[in-house]
Amino acid sequence: MSARIAVVEDEEALSILLRYNLEAEGYAVDAIMRGDEADMRLREEVPDLLILDWMLPGLSGVELCRRLRNRDETRDLPIIMLTARGEEAERVRGLSVGADDYVVKPFSTPELMARVKAMLRRTKPERLSHRLGAGDIELDRQARRVHRAGRELRLGPTEFRLLEFLMMSPGRVFSREQLLDGVWGRDVYVDERTVDVHVGRLRKAINRGRERDPIRTVRGSGYSLDETFGSNAAAKAQAVSA
Template identity: 80%
Template sequence: MGARIAVVEDEEALGVLLRYNLEAEGYTVDVIARGDEADLRLKEELPDLLILDWMLPGLSGVELCRRLRQREASERLPIIMLTARGEESERVRGLSVGADDYVVKPFSTPELVARVRAMLRRAKPEKIATHLSAGDIDLDRETHRVRRTGREIKLGPTEFRLLEFFMQAPGRVFSREQLLDGVWGRDIYVDERTVDVHVGRLRKAINRGRQRDPIRTVRGAGYALDEHFSAGKAPKEAKEPREPRESKEKEQAAG
């Protein structure tokens, strides 16, 4: 999975344009047309980067940016502000409320995409890395190949995206709903039980013999990639039980 980007923009044509170009770069894009709706959505789940228009119905982009910076969960969220206001005083105002970058309309779409890429490289390097590693598992985003201890693992497209999603945030517990949004997308209706089926298939593919299962089931909450596995901490092997010394001596005497 690429990074998740939220675009808060009330101009429908511009929203469509940004979605098309960002998805072409491999990002997952949510377009929201109202500031008040965006405020509610961002309380539920944060994207990896926010593109925020200055003038919005319901709640202005400036006020939304200010609110996001006041919340602990979103105080470090990368924010690019879009606006038709090009005056220096307005740019200073946008940056003073917490925007990380400022783009004046009309703008060059390739330039905006380049700014998004540069900001993600600084803030979320794991989202744009070509290779992801966790423990003895290596995932190559470009070739769509997965290896474990050097052995290539054959995964279907959904299992690949699921593993990639887990590997981007080791230790974090994802609910089935969050996995559906992150792996399948908000626009596709899939029953939550489907998540269990694909997690089962992923486990079957990546685990062989006595290999440790890197996926942790959290009862009542969801699934996570075990952070101890990701850190490369091997599980302790079970030791064979020792026979009592007295038993051995009796056996030798009887022999």
């Protein structure tokens, strides 16, 4: 899975433009038109980066940024603020409430894409790495291949995305609903029981004989990649440089 970016912008044409260019770069994009809706959605799921317009219906971008910085789960969320306000005092105000970067409209789309990538490289390097590793499992995003202990594993496209999603957040327990959103996407209707089916298929594909199962089932909660998985009990999944 690539980095997930939330775009909170009420100008429909600009929102479509941003979504198109971000998805062309390989990011998963969640477009939101109102500040109050974004406030609720970000309580449910925290993206890897937020592109936030200054002026929004329902709740201003400045107030939303202030609220996000006051919550533990979004305190460190990277935020790029978009605004037509170019005066120095307004830029200072935007940064003072917690924005990490500030882009004035009209802006260069390639420059904004470069800023997004640079910020993710600093804050979420595992999202940009071509390879992910956990214990004796290595996943190559570019080649779409997975190896365990030197042997190549045969995974279907859904099982590949499921493993990738879990490997990016070792130890974190995801509910079935969160896995549906992260692996299948919000726009696709799939029954939650489908998650159990694909987890079963993934386990069958990656585990041989007495090999340790890296996927942990948390009764009543969901699934996670065991952060202690690996030859060393304290080993944690980490991004492997390409």
